[in-house]
């Protein structure tokens with residue numbers, strides 16, 4: 223059984239390791255993984271600045287999501303599922319949690335700067351394309367930008 227819960231700030235390192243492990247499923251090389259590390263590092267300060275949720279199976283954390291807020295815009299900053307747990311609905315549950323949480327916080331739109339490998343996942347869950355965004359990690363790399371209109375979710 224998979225449960226969702228709010229993790230403790232002391233678990234930041236465990237979450238960073240999960241993000242790095244999960245990102246590696248797309249087959250990026252070592253140099254790319256090293257370059258991504260700062261962007262995928264979870265710190266205790268994240269608990270003050272964002273909402274974080276984890277998926278837990280048998281006391282093991284198998285997924286995490288982090289949502290940040292900029293006025294009425296909620297940003298899906300991280301969504302990572304453990305490689306061993308892919309394809310089991312955890313990504314969808316964490317995404318749905320993000321949508322519910324963003325709605326409760328009064329956000330009007332949820333934005334996602336997606337890994338190219340994950341873009342179809344977000345499209346499957348109702349997000350639509352909104353151009354591209356420059357990678358903060360690799361100069362000259364562009365990522366699919368997607369968004370979900372939260373008003374349409376509420377009225378659905």
Ligand SMILES: CC(C)(COP(=O)(O)OP(=O)(O)OC[C@H]1O[C@@H](n2cnc3c(N)ncnc32)[C@H](O)[C@@H]1OP(=O)(O)O)[C@@H](O)C(=O)NCCC(=O)NCCS
Nearest residue numbers: 244301302303308309310311312313314336337340342343
């Ligand atoms: C993208 C990711 C979060 C999806 O998580 P998941 O738990 O495997 O996804 P789910 O099992 O909840 O899938 C939900 C639906 O999306 C589909 N889906 C999942 N991953 C997909 C992908 N990469 N491309 C297209 N569709 C995908 C599933 O088939 C399922 O469809 P269904 O409604 O027909 O059953 C996961 O692959 C992951 O963590 N990837 C590595 C890290 C990453 O890139 N994270 C995103 C950063 S932007």
